[in-house]
Amino acid sequence: MSKELIENWATDSAGYQKNNQDFYKQLRKLKEKQLDQQFHQLDADTFAKMDCLDCANCCKTTSPIFYQHDIERVSKALKMKVPDFINTYLFKDEEGDYVLQSSPCPFLGYDNKCIVYKSRPTACREYPHTNRKRMRQILSKTFKNAEVCPAVFHILERMREVRC
Known part of the structure; x- marks a missing residue:
């Protein structure tokens, strides 16, 4: 099922945020608790069917923000000094x-597995952010993430089916 969800995603998701402004406005009008519940249920349903290792597009195309604690944790996992880690992998x-x-991310393995998975940055741990509280606060980002992540695209399309 995972590969089926990914197949048409790239074409269908192009310009998702721009092309779905009415749907975005419709979701913004929902009560916060209702919006969160819908996202959380669809997140659970989607990730029961989908394996991120079949895609890893987020790791191939975008970068997480590295906070200081992330930098320290990943550099320790790689047995590097923090300044060396920053100079080798990061920029502001x-x-x-x-x-x-x-x-793509230098920590992405040939099999789409993260070589620093246990120490990965917070942003990677939380991605694609579809199971967090107060989804309204990141709804714009979620629509943008539909262009990066087939799971987010699928969640939003399922939500559209429920709403329409």
């Missing part, structure tokens, strides 16, 4: 956040 973006210098 226009917002002053540490992000990866390149993609």
